Amino acid sequence: MRRLIALPILVVGTVLTSLAIAAPAQAHGYISSPPSRQAQCAQGIVTNCGDIQWEPQSVEGPKGLRSCSGGNARFSVLDNDSKGWRVTNVSGTTTFNWVITARHATSTWEYYIGNTRVAQFNDGGRQPGPTVTHQVNLSGFSGRQKLLAVWNVADTPMAFYVCVDLQIGGGGNPPPTTPPPTNPPPTTGPTPTNPPQTGGTWRAGTAYSVGDQVTYNGVTYRCRQAHTAIAGWEPPHVAALWQQV
Amino acid sequence: MYALARGTAAVAALLLLAGCMGTAAPASRPAAAPPPAASAPAAATHAPNTGPHNAADVMFLQMLVTHHEQGLTMVRLAAERATRDEVRTLAAAIEVTQAAEVETMRSWLRGWGEATEADPAEHLHADHGGLPLTSEDLIGALDTVSGAEFEKRFLNLLIGHQHNAVEMARNQTKYGTNPEARQLAERVDLSRTAQIQQMLAYLD
DSSP, X not given: OHHHHHHHHHHHHHHHHHHHHHOOSOOOEEEEETTOHHHHHHHTSSOOOXXXXXXXXXXXXXXXXXXXXXXXXXXXXGGOTTSOOOOEEEOSEEEEEEEESSOOOEEEEEEEETTEEEEEEEOTTOOOOSSEEEEEEOTTOOEEEEEEEEEEESSSSEEEEEXXXXXXXXXXXXXXXXXXXXXXXXXXXXXXXXXXXXXXXXXXXXXXXXXXXXXXXXXXXXXXXXXXXXXXXXXXXOTTTEEEO | OHHHHHHHHHXXXXXXXXXXXXXXXXXXXXXXXXXXGGGOOSOOOOOOOXXXXXXXXXXXXHHHHHHHHHHHHHHHHHHHHOSSHHHHHHHHHHHHHHHHHHHHHHHHHHHTTOOSSOOTTOHHHHHTTSOOSOHHHHHHHHHTOOHHHHHHHHHHHHHHHHHHHHHHHHHHHHHOOOHHHHHXXXXXXXXXXXXXXXXXXXXX
């Protein structure tokens, strides 16, 4: 009988400890558009970014920093101003859209250019909605600027850091630097451009229509659902997309 | 010292996972999402998964089933309401592939005598980054908008959602033992990462 009492105590103690040990790099959020530095790494339009490519949402650091990496050594690429970041043309009031992967109670969202805080949104400790969008007036600025956005979490000492490279003003009301191609360059999956091809005509990045035929590992498949091929969607693994002929 | 620390972490992780499993209560969950059978054209063959498995495998599958159901809710809306062909095409492809994965995962869990989904309301999951949003949150965010605004919200929501799937998959490759569940996790990691790349491009 004594054991029955001892065990739950052990379990509780261990579980509490494990929250620190086992919790993965907790996911949170970043600015998706205009494309932030970490979004450009995740999208693969800036390469050789290191870990940030896989977890653009994780740039967490103590409150009060003014760095793109939030002081994380493994994300230090984000602090490199000469990395070839894509610059987005904006003017006047600009909309910033966030991807949120965990809805932390929030004190404020701050936007800085240099040491000037250009905007602050006070959430008063509330949990943000599933999507977060801010309108920021940048009309006092011009030329190429690095904007730093800070998401201050209410119930921890931490914040999330995001940098966005902007070209402000200069030319009326320009559309974003790179208007969306009607058919964006096919993505190639997280592995280098061509995932290991094991023989066959199937290629990640190709847009397939219903009825298209490919070979993969010596087997022929017919496409049953239009899609752009990606790593992880190889024909033998996704019967919903490919039917063996 | 290293081995000891690792062992402790593994035990702790398993106990944490066990805590999650204790919360699985499918009976109490309203059948919010329609069964995916209608949209899964491929009658996937559900070969029994008889390999060894541990608590991490069970939790991964239960959480991913629930997570996928939420994703299906979103992509079904997008298949009707997105304005660009490429967004609708991606949504439709995600719908059929995730619906098929749900069927496979449920069949494995049934074969193991386990509940076939996790309880999305449990805070415990949110605490380790698993299930931060409810279907009601997602539908609420998408229900009142159309056109370009719908697409923008949909893409931002689904990007975040797939980031969460990648995290679950990476946990599974750390803690799971079942070979087929680990292979599934690898494909989830790869395919969702690639989907995120596509969707970020659509937001530009």
